[in-house]
Amino acid sequence: MLEVEGVSTFYGEYQAIHDVSLRVESGQLVSIFGPNGHGKSTLLKTICGLMKPASGVIRFEGREIQGLPSHKLVEMGVVLISEERHLFPEMTVMENLRLGAYAKSARKKEAENLELVLTMFPKLKDFEKKAALTLSGGEARMLAIGRGLMSDARFLAIDEPSFGLAPILRTQVFEQIVALRDRGLSILLVEQTTGDIAEQSDYIYLLEDGRIAFSGSKDEALHDDVVRKVFLGIT
Amino acid sequence: MREFIEVLITGFTIGIVYYLVAVGFTLCYGVGRVLNYSYGSFFTWGAYLAWVIAVGYAQLNYFLVFIVVLPIMFLFGVAVDQVLIRPLRNRPEFDFSVLLATLGLAVFLDNLVLVIFGPRTKSLPAFLEGSITVGGFTISWQLVAMFIFALVVAVALALFMAKTRTGMSMRAVAQDPMGARIVGIPLYRVFAITFGISTMLCGAGGILLAPRFFMTPLGGWTFLVKALIIVIAGGLGSLRGTLYASFLLGILEAIVGWQLGLLWVMPFWFIVLFAILLVRPAGLFGAIGRKG
Numbered sequence: 120m121l122e123v124e125g126v127s128t129f130y131g132e133y134q135a136i137h138d139v140s141l142r143v144e145s146g147q148l149v150s151i152f153g154p155n156g157h158g159k160s161t162l163l164k165t166i167c168g169l170m171k172p173a174s175g176v177i178r179f180e181g182r183e184i185q186g187l188p189s190h191k192l193v194e195m196g197v198v199l200i201s202e203e204r205h206l207f208p209e210m211t212v213m214e215n216l217r218l219g220a221y222a223k224s225a226r227k228k229e230a231e232n233l234e235l236v237l238t239m240f241p242k243l244k245d246f247e248k249k250a251a252l253t254l255s256g257g258e259a260r261m262l263a264i265g266r267g268l269m270s271d272a273r274f275l276a277i278d279e280p281s282f283g284l285a286p287i288l289r290t291q292v293f294e295q296i297v298a299l300r301d302r303g304l305s306i307l308l309v310e311q312t313t314g315d316i317a318e319q320s321d322y323i324y325l326l327e328d329g330r331i332a333f334s335g336s337k338d339e340a341l342h343d344d345v346v347r348k349v350f351l352g353i354t
Numbered sequence: 355m356r357e358f359i360e361v362l363i364t365g366f367t368i369g370i371v372y373y374l375v376a377v378g379f380t381l382c383y384g385v386g387r388v389l390n391y392s393y394g395s396f397f398t399w400g401a402y403l404a405w406v407i408a409v410g411y412a413q414l415n416y417f418l419v420f421i422v423v424l425p426i427m428f429l430f431g432v433a434v435d436q437v438l439i440r441p442l443r444n445r446p447e448f449d450f451s452v453l454l455a456t457l458g459l460a461v462f463l464d465n466l467v468l469v470i471f472g473p474r475t476k477s478l479p480a481f482l483e484g485s486i487t488v489g490g491f492t493i494s495w496q497l498v499a500m501f502i503f504a505l506v507v508a509v510a511l512a513l514f515m516a517k518t519r520t521g522m523s524m525r526a527v528a529q530d531p532m533g534a535r536i537v538g539i540p541l542y543r544v545f546a547i548t549f550g551i552s553t554m555l556c557g558a559g560g561i562l563l564a565p566r567f568f569m570t571p572l573g574g575w576t577f578l579v580k581a582l583i584i585v586i587a588g589g590l591g592s593l594r595g596t597l598y599a600s601f602l603l604g605i606l607e608a609i610v611g612w613q614l615g616l617l618w619v620m621p622f623w624f625i626v627l628f629a630i631l632l633v634r635p636a637g638l639f640g641a642i643g644r645k646g
Binding site: 167168169188189190192193194198199201203204205206207208209210214217218219221222225266267270 | 532538
């Protein structure tokens with residue numbers, strides 16, 4: 120469904136991503152793990168059209184998408200849920216959700232997706248009329264995820280959904296992500312630390328210094344010495 | 355006392371027109387990050403286009419002025435955004451280069467007025483003659499028409515911003531441009547529409563206020579300065595602040611013009627701006643350190 124081939128991305132002079140290749144098959148949950156500041160977010164932004172790759176090819180359902188503006192990609196069903204959230208602070212929760220369905224492709228199913236989001240995160244319904252800036256960290260995270268789901272995406276890139284969440288919420292969010300995968304969505308997830316989500320992933324990549332340091336199924340990851348030592352901290 | 359209340363009514367009406375002009379200016383900055391130095395020249399052009407249609411060449415019915423001039427102003431704004439401003443985005447120092455580019459455009463537009471219409475002042479007659487007397491107060495029909503038209507535009511703008519998808523996307527871009535891109539809002543289209551609306555609001559101000567002032571090729575600069583003062587007094591980025599500041603300064607203008615003459619209006623505006631900033635450094639409704 121999504122193929123990334125030899126992609127490099129720069130911030131000015133600084134190269135954040137070096138010749139990265141990966142793939143996500145239809146209906147898979149693929150996770151990228153790696154320490155902070157090693158290019159995970161940059162990679163997702165590059166895939167979703169928020170940054171331009173200097174070289175390399177990105178294909179979505181066979182079509183080359185590198186360098187396309189983000190609104191075209193959202194229309195095609197490629198959507199990012201950012202770690203920095205990027206909510207609209209002075210708008211209400213409901214307005215934020217409705218803007219999630221801004222793309223033409225999302226409008227048909229706006230009511231249906233709203234229903235889904237509100238069942239997933241019932242708390243958002245209570246806060247419907249509150250301005251986004253008044254939400255707590257966890258609530259804002261739910262809203263960001265909810266807004267992403269409103270886009271009726273077929274491919275979701277989720278950047279550190281558990282960042283700053285209490286452990287209970289964290290488990291809930293991961294359960295929801297797995298549920299989404301089981302509904303047929305393809306998901307590329309980024310996290311700093313492994314844990315429950317690694318167990319559920321169909322495939323795992325390890326990104327270090329902007330390079331793919333490891334790729335394999337979760338069983339391979341658990342049996343790889345390098346991954347175990349450097350990354351999982353198991354000796 | 356009767357005269358004083360009439361002056362207040364005049365001030366209130368000017369205030370709402372100033373609100374349209376100031377809100378156009380602040381939208382352009384808030385959404386598109388463009389500090390538009392050619393805004394005063396747009397004002398001049400709005401007024402001169404009205405003159406062309408109502409007095410100079412076509413001599414059409416006054417109300418056609420709005421129907422003809424406002425769409426022209428909108429399209430002109432979109433064209434300026436596409437031709438002049440869009441190429442500068444994504445380049446380093448956009449904030450500064452766009453300032454120079456719009457300043458250059460202002461000089462060009464002002465001189466174009468000079469070449470086409472000459473340096474002599476022109477004036478637009480009032481849209482409506484006569485006046486009505488209600489409860490002992492005499493109000494000119496002109497003022498009533500101005501008030502109604504400005505109110506309709508202001509309410510339409512508020513509804514547009516609150517309810518429509520385009521209005522929501524404009525607010526979204528103003529609040530978090532990256533968030534707007536993430537949900538799939540086409541930034542450049544929103545910038546273009548915003549610039550068009552901003553130019554149209556400025557043109558509406560030009561048409562409505564032209565009968566009160568003589569029109570000269572450089573006359574619009576006063577209104578650029580006025581829009582700036584209103585926006586700063588109200589608090590950058592606050593639409594509510596812009597509204598209150600517009601009424602405050604509009605009423606001040608009417609009172610000063612009545613007691614001392616119009617020449618004293620600008621000094622008093624500056625004094626009031628100074629006083630507001632002494633008490634509230636971020637303006638009436640501004641928050642210091644406001645994001646963005």
